[in-house]
Amino acid sequence: MTHQQLNHFTLSLDDSGIYRVALDVPGRPMNVLDENVMGELEQIVNELETRSDVKLVVFKSTKESGFLAGADVEAIELIDSTEQADRLMKQGQQLFERIETLPMPTLAVLHGPCLGGGLELALACDYRIARDNSSTKIGLPEIKLGLIPGWGGTQRLPRRVGLKHALSMILSGKHLSAREAMKIGLVDRAIPPDQWRDEVVRVIDTLVRGGSLRRTRLSTEWIGRWFERLPLVRNMMVTVTEKRLAGKSKNYPALGAAIRAIVDGYQRDVDGFETERREFCQLINTPTCRQLLRLFFSRERARDMQTWAPNSLRLIHGDPIRRLGVIGAGAMGAGIAQAAAIRGYGVHIKEVDADAVGQGSARVDRLISKYSRHKQWNEFREGELRDRITLGTDFHLFANVDCVIEAVVERMDVKQHVLAEAEKEIGKSAILATNTSSLSVTEMAQSLSRPDHFAGLHFFNPVHRMELVEVVRGEQTSDATIAQLVSFVRALGKTPIVTSDSPGFLVNRILFPYLGEAILMVREGHAVGTIDRELRHFGMPMGPLQLLDHVGLDVALHVARSLGAVMRDVDDVIEVLTPLVQRNQIGLKSKRGFYDYRGKKPQPRQTSEVVDFMVEPASQERFTPDGLSDIQRRLVYPMLAEAIRCEDERVVEHAWAIDLAMVLGTGFAPHRGGPLSVVEQIGTQTVLANMEHLRLQHGERFTPPEKLLLGAKQ
Structure with a gap:
């Protein structure tokens, strides 16, 4: 098998007894678990169960985009019967159980997304390490599709991180960073990117030599986990959670299903995996699941450049938008600047006078401080983010930006004046955009000499939370401008919807x-x-x-x-x-x-x-x-x-x-x-x-x- 050419995996066994299983699903931007991938993984497990010369199995991805985005959602949508769902869930559960009981230690090496079935595979391994950067996202998001994890996630996650953290992760569908995952014991190491290669080698060497990655738990965490072993405490935690979700459970039945599967995982006389499988099968054809699946695919289409700009590769000339100007440091301007800076953009904000600059600077500081506390950043990382944003009163600082977003008061005359002034200072290829919620983009463009380089970018408040951005096409907006702005919105991690210049837009x-x-x-x-x-x-x-x-x-x-x-x-x-x-x-x-x-x-x-x-x-x-x-x-x-x-x-x-x-x-x-x-x-x-x-x-x-x-x- 180690020399056999598989379609989705590359296998290698070196002289140290390290067996590397590298996944790269062809034709996909991200690795997903579909029927073919699972079939090949089963072949690999068949062989590993018989090998005595393997000292360590390393599961990893050779795609830079990430480890595993989970099960193929398109395949999930095609499940049309309870019997089919039960068969697929049972196959996955049994395969991951065999990985869990392999005779040699197993290590999952994670970077980028490790979600859904990807995390369930990683949980079946003995150890997990993760690259500690912003692209690493670890979680079980099935609840967002009206489903629950179906390949052992409701059973193995509580064992690994405890009931409190498992309930939080599964019922919210939220993902964790590598550092957050290490803090709760979900991964054994969170490794900085600049140490990634050396540390992975060091971890593998430790495990091959018979060592362990287990850390001594903090006393408070150990005490909490010990209390969770008491049935009375667990029952109290579950009851409180059920009461908190009572208002949502009617419309979102997966919430109750997840709790029942997790609870049964603690029962000695009940097969929690069977409960998980049964609950998943009952959810797959509920109206809620079908609507959430439909919205998932709509979101994927909205984030596809080809949806809004079919000729995007031909239309976008030169470099993408990297340097941003913002006019106005009010709630929207500051929010847009923060969102761009988080994604690595350099941003310059222009205000009318020194007093407005001071107020805007304080507003930006508050936004960044709040974000930094939420992310548990140190002062250095917070300072790095703040340094990407500058404020001033001069238009000439826009000379080298790729796009300027106007975010001043919602008055047509004011916006037209400000935009006309900005147009004089920016390069001929730069784009102007207005963050307006209702004013006509076409009328606004009458003050401009290059209306084809102008469009609306309607961000929603608060900017850092709201995923949608309406890209508003004026009567003279060019296809190339729309393509550039759609690409920019996607780079911000948001979802673009291109609308016509209708009153109120969409x-x-x-x-x-x-x-x-x-x-x-x-x-x-x-x-x-x-x-x-x-x-x-x-x-x-x-x-x-x-x-x-x-x-x-x-x-x-x-x-x-x-x-x-x-x-x-x-x-x-x-x-x-x-x-x-x-x-x-x-x-x-x-x-x-x-x-x-x-x-x-x-x-x-x-x-x-x-x-x-x-x-x-x-x-x-x-x-x-x-x-x-x-x-x-x-x-x-x-x-x-x-x-x-x-x-x-x-x-x-x-x-x-x-x-x-x-x-x-x-x-x-x-x-x-x-x-x-x-x-x-x-x-x-x-x-x-x-x-x-x-x-x-x-x-x-x-x-x-x-x-x-x-x-x-x-």
Whole structure:
């Protein structure tokens, strides 16, 4: 076997008895575990079980991109029966169990992503070492697909890191850095990149000589793990976790399934692997799993350059964007600068005067300090990041940048003036972009001499958390500019969606009718807390009124004024928001909006405190059952209708991008898949009938889209 040519593995056995198993799946940017890879791995294990001359087996990847991204998600999507799922899970469990019981020690050498089935393979090994750099990501993300680990992850991870850490990793799907993984005992060594080669050789030599990599555990960690062995303590931890997740488990059944599999792994009279397998098989065809899989593939398509710029290799001339300029060091400008610096970009921020530079510098410092604490960086690493960002008042410092992003106040005249000034200072090949949430990119470009080099880049707040970026194409924006900006957004680790220059672009256009309707409901006397609670039950991360407070009612008022061309009754929304803004009750940043934030917890305010006058609610109509409450229906249907209109008007080129953008940009209930998916689930006939009732009850803003009328007739 050591001389046999396999398609996915390269094998070698040296004179020291070191057997190297190197994985490189051809034609894939990342290694994945599919049927062919697993078949060859089984052949390798067959031989290893019979060898007496092997002193150590080393599993590694020869792809620089990483160790193993997990099981092939495309293959998971094709599973169409419980029997097929059970067979595939059993094969994987049995194969990894055989690796775990090989007669010689085994070592997994990790770099880059080690996720899902990749980590389950590594957990079956005796030892794990990992390269300590930013590309190393170690975790079990199956919960994000509505599934649980199915090849032993729910059983081996708790044994390795304890119940507390295992619950956290599996139920959140979060990944760890090499250093974080070493801290909890998941890997035995986290090796700096500059010591990687020498340390790997040293580790292998230690193991071949019969040594061990096990570390003496810290006393506090040892005490915690000892307590976890007590059934009473474990039961208490599980109960607390179940209560914390009770509100989510109905929509995300994988949460309860993971807990049951982990708990059974501690039972002496229960086969935890069988529980894991059974729970996985029951999840594979749930609506939640299918919608999350669909969103996964949509995200992959959105991050593919060919989706938005089919001729990207021909279109992008010269070097990619590496040096960035930002105009304005407010919340958005500072956030964009931080996000770029984290990814290695040098960033220069231009402000109007010395005072603004000082305020902007302090804002950048706070962002970086908070990020550094979260990452547990030392002062040197924090200083390195801060040094990538400079601030000043001179435009001439933009002479050598590749792209300038304007992030000043949302006023057309101000933006046009600032952009025209910046264009004079940048190179002819450099790109200008505006971070606007609602203003017309095409109108803004009228102040420029090179409008083909100009587009919108709509980042969402807070920049460091929000994955979506809308790349807005103006009427004169060139394909090459779009290609460059899509490439830049991807380099920031974010997901681009290219939109046309429509009022509100995509996300705000679909979202605002929902937010506006919530405001109108308050004007009718509906309680703030009740409205938000109903929408959290629908699956939103927060209710519409609390979201408005987080966005800022001043920002919402500005967006409302820009949407008059596409939204009926927007004047009524403006009428409610204007006095709140005038009283500086603009939400979280002023401590009062629809909620009062001056105490320990936000408290919903009384309706009479928020609106200056109330109107009589309309009479109730009888609705066709659609699984929604009256409040949910009234708020969600405007989003469904606007999503249909955006699809019909080709605001984005691909319909699937509408659902993805709403999930990433607003947190739209992921288990429902997005607004267009909700229409499909409810059925066009039912949606149409209920919209007609809503129109009769509340007015013409609920007029069904023409495409919905046509779809219902077919």
